[in-house]
Amino acid sequence: MSTSGTLIPPITLKQKILEPILFPPASVNKEKLYRKIQDETILITGASFGIGEELACLLAPSGAQLVLVARTKEKLERVAETVRSLGGKAHVFALDLCDEMSVRVFLEDLRHAGLQPHIFVNNAGKSIRRSVFKSLDRHHDFTRTMQLNYFAPVQIMLDLIPVMAQRGQIINISSLAVALLPAPGWAAYLASKAAFDQWLRSVSPELESKNINSSSLYFPLVRTRMIEPTRSYRNIPAMSPENAARWIANAILHEGKRYYPWWSWILIVSGNILRPVWEAILSFQMKRKPFR
Ligand SMILES: NC(=O)c1ccc[n+]([C@@H]2O[C@H](COP(=O)([O-])OP(=O)(O)OC[C@H]3O[C@@H](n4cnc5c(N)ncnc54)[C@H](OP(=O)(O)O)[C@@H]3O)[C@@H](O)[C@H]2O)c1
Numbered sequence: 249m250s251t252s253g254t255l256i257p258p259i260t261l262k263q264k265i266l267e268p269i270l271f272p273p274a275s276v277n278k279e280k281l282y283r284k285i286q287d288e289t290i291l292i293t294g295a296s297f298g299i300g301e302e303l304a305c306l307l308a309p310s311g312a313q314l315v316l317v318a319r320t321k322e323k324l325e326r327v328a329e330t331v332r333s334l335g336g337k338a339h340v341f342a343l344d345l346c347d348e349m350s351v352r353v354f355l356e357d358l359r360h361a362g363l364q365p366h367i368f369v370n371n372a373g374k375s376i377r378r379s380v381f382k383s384l385d386r387h388h389d390f391t392r393t394m395q396l397n398y399f400a401p402v403q404i405m406l407d408l409i410p411v412m413a414q415r416g417q418i419i420n421i422s423s424l425a426v427a428l429l430p431a432p433g434w435a436a437y438l439a440s441k442a443a444f445d446q447w448l449r450s451v452s453p454e455l456e457s458k459n460i461n462s463s464s465l466y467f468p469l470v471r472t473r474m475i476e477p478t479r480s481y482r483n484i485p486a487m488s489p490e491n492a493a494r495w496i497a498n499a500i501l502h503e504g505k506r507y508y509p510w511w512s513w514i515l516i517v518s519g520n521i522l523r524p525v526w527e528a529i530l531s532f533q534m535k536r537k538p539f540r
Pocket residue numbers: 293294295296297298299300317318319320321323343344345346370371372373374375396421422423424466467468469470471472473474475
């Protein structure tokens with residue numbers, strides 16, 4: 249359903265065989281889903297490309313009010329047109345979520361437009377893969393990932409909590425890597441994703457007492473433009489953004505707390521038990537073949 253035209257390389261035979269096993273296509277009870285959300289206002293950040301775009305298209309036939317946020321206005325408008333053509337209502341807000349003032353203005357505009365989201369899909373995200381030795385003059389890598397992946401959703405949540413009181417849902421698009429052993433090169437990204445993950449886990453018991461539920465989705469690799477710059481990812485199995493959108497739809501419908509790929513427990517358990525072994529392998533690997 250993507251309207252992007254982003255250049256994503258064709259998938260290899262290995263990917264074709266492994267992907268349905270590793271990421272079986274999720275099925276969604278659309279009738280139930282659409283009945284549940286038809287009168288809702290749903291805020292989706294990062295709705296211009298990738299997972300957010302697919303989600304907007306999947307939710308569109310429900311007729312819910314979709315508040316679409318990202319920086320690329322023309323692209324957001326195109327997604328909004330698709331949503332409307334599928335029977336949905338779309339409202340476009342083009343802004344840079346890294347800019348605290350823009351977020352404040354957006355939240356005020358939302359109020360003035362009479363839009364009160366009871367469902368917030370925190371999806372906008374930025375990833376950076378860079379060796380710490382190549383980051384020595386790049387403090388901004390760490391501030392901008394924290395700004396987008398941590399401070400922006402916290403700012404939005406602080407504003408929405410009173411709106412959501414007694415009935416709300418927050419869906420956090422996290423990364424499986426947050427639950428695994430830290431990986432070299434991903435310090436800026438993983439620290440910022442982990443920060444919001446921890447924030448949400450910390451406030452969840454309080455929020456639940458006011459009927460605001462949260463779900464965290466720990467996605468593996470998803471084939472979007474986000475993984476494009478990492479050449480080594482081109483040939484390894486990845487989930488499709490359509491499937492990722494169906495996972496989110498199921499989280500909206502069933503309100504489970506955590507969603508992981510079925511095989512992730514093997515990595516999580518072995519990571520905990522064999523931590524010293526993994527760490528020794530990683531540091532040996534870094535000495536043998538330094539991160540480039
Ligand atoms: N792809 C993966 O392998 C993977 C794996 C695990 C988790 N995730 C998570 O999935 C989420 C969606 O990523 P994706 O794979 O769909 O990547 P994507 O295709 O690059 O989409 C990212 C979205 O975030 C928006 N965005 C980026 N910077 C922004 C900013 N400063 N202000 C406002 N919006 C901004 C982008 O729109 P504009 O550029 O128009 O602003 C775009 O709509 C992210 O949170 C990511 O961390 C992805």
